[in-house]
Amino acid sequence: MPPSRFASALSRRHFMTWALGTGAAAALGGCQESRAPRESKDSKVTLTFWNGFTGGDGAYIKKLVEQFNQATPGIQVKMNIYLWADFFQKVPGAVISGQAPDVCVMHLDGIPTNAARGIIMPMDDLAQALGLKASDYTSQEVWQGGLYKGRRYGIPFDMHPLGMYYNKGVLRRAGLDPEKPPRTGDEYMAALEQLKGKGIQGHWMAPFLFTGTFQFESLLWQFGGELFDPGVTRATFDSDAGVRALTWLVDLVKKGYSPPNVGQDADFIAFQNGQNAFNWNGIWQLNALDEVPGLEWGAAPIPRIGPQEAVWGNSHQFVLMRQRSPDPRKLEAARTFIQWMSQRSVEWLESGKIPVLQRVAESPEFKSLEMQGQFARQAPYIRFPPAVAGISDALALVDKAVNQAVLGKASPADALKAAAAQATQVVRDNHEKYGD
Template sequence: MRMILTAAALSLTASMALAQTTITVQYPYPELFDETQKQLAEAFSKKHPDIKVEFRTPYKEYEDAAQRVLREGITGNVPDVTFQGLNRVRVLADKEIAVSLDDFIANEKDFDAEGYHDGMRQAGAVNGKVYGLPFAISLPIVYYNMDLVKQAGLDENSLPKSWDEIIELAKKINAQGEADGVMAEWSITGNWLWQAMVFANGGTMLTADETKVAFDGEAGKQAIATLARLATEAKSPNMTANDMLAAFSAGKIGVMVTTTSRVNAVTKQVGDKFELKTGVYPDIKDGVTRLPAGGNVAIITAKTEEKQKAAWEFLKFATGPEGGAIMVRTTGYMAPNTKAADLLKDFYTRNPNQAVALSELPYLTGWYAFPGDNGLKITDVIKDHMQSIMDGTRAKEAEAVLAEMAADTQALLPRR
């Protein structure tokens, strides 16, 4: 009898293995998401033993992610699930690489009740169809080395609320001779911080009909002037993102402006070297300011029905309450799924530096994606022009740089 039962168990195990569907998943920023994705896969496999998740080598960042999937779309070698920057859904939908999720959503019961609210779905929508579900949301915030801030005469009750005040604080920190005063991660992927600076002043990237550049208006002039002041008045160092993070964590930069997604990693790197505090993005104005939602979205690119069904189960889990809670605890991002908050009741109380960005949610807007085949190229063009300001070579002619940046962007827009 024991031999018969053992044989039956082996047969059942073998049949389960045969029935298992394997999906390939690829995501960006391994330094931020390796642990997150590992925990997601482990938790998902417990609920879905019939689906095996295999990870491809992570993308370096969002531009790399989009470019690789676009190339793979031609060769037919796309992963089954790809995590892409929120501003890259458009290009993958336009190229018919991303799979529409509308039918999957329609077949779900109580989808809204599970925290997948309309705003969450619309963040991954293009031309009225949903192509991705947001996984991790970030907003720009300010990181302070409070030891240096206090030496400069401020405390947690007098932290800057404007760029003017940040620049003045930076000058005082510079004068101490121990560290650079401030650095803003201007080169972050997808012109994200540039968009934040323009949107915060009430501007837009293009006109409403997307035919003309609009970031060269008054809002853009204010934004480019601020960047120039960071380079000239605040003597902001021109570093790579990794060098900036290392310098800040070592106590060599007093103020850092970047994404909330880095809170978890920065907190670990800082340790007990100094007191770390985060603050809201500068110059927020009610009724004017909008801040672009950074982060990424989960997209199905699988080609077969079997793989798509399995991929959908992974998408739901990763962007659902449990997956969202895992993501928040292992990064500095916010979960777009409203029910994830139920699992994080005590988390933000224990981690006030991660709670700061929640106060910015009322100002949330989309991370803009430029239209047409040159969308990615426009991102690089804008970055190159900003580089000429931040490395000091053209910091004193900021408006001329802005005009050239606008003209070069206009030339790359689709002609109508």
């Protein structure tokens, strides 16, 4: 499930010697196997690994950790999986108490806050030893998202964008081609109108983060708007572009294409039950739909409603936790683990993700994943939350505006204006708090 809303003790020379000895420079660009640190049979290293993969991706991460433990008897990984909200609450306390896990996965927008608080540690040596560079990645934003104040704190593992699921059976009932989902705003509205004529409300509009806010942010960017100004000192989501985006979504309810007061996840459940035709949701739902008996469905990029292509997305990134007494052997082992996991990114993508590395995106193995491939068509224009410290508090106000407008408690313009004023104060307070 995607999100709710800290110098290595190992010397550079020590690390570079180890990394080059394992062929690390080629690890993420080729097929070499990583090797565990050379330890005697009595000096096995145990790593703790925390993440929030409680959904369908949990089975995939468990399988990969089991494979790693079998392949590297000198390193054993013990994994704890928490709900993401619980994960982000537990991590700071664990670091402060000296009980921090060794490796974690965090979302891109959580990295700056945890770096600023000293919860995660820089990984520049790792990235340099592996030869990682921006051109290796399918998105420059996902690469830049692992940086904070010029230092690297995250190694990208995947991307998980919004996309459009379509129910082929429902489209067929309405006389629409089940193999040709709408791609433009005009095509989308025509399809919704035809569905409405058959008594079907085609797009259930959720007033919550999952996935109403993701839909709003996608359309904000499509209409040429931005969430904040370039320095993230002022909220700008109440711009004309923002009002147009939110009005379009609110009109889905007003014009009868969506029922009012859609409950959390009710849109996705209705899709599975054949009550609506389109569901803008995350790639993480792929495997859940595969498990629904008799459901005929497809996936496609979200339609281009505004003048330009854009879609919300986020990224899981590996991070190293700050330790009260850093152990060089554990640091070596943690880097071996991250390297090994990155080599197996295609297996991870089967859980409902798209690749961050160009070589993986171009591989026959990934191209055989049909539905993931549909989401990956959006890779050139995936947009991410601003990677600045404390951003989650400001983004929560976007959620508030979407909720109020979709539920009819305020007009789109009024809801956005009030929320943007509050968000501007939050980001200004954050600049003082974190010194950004």
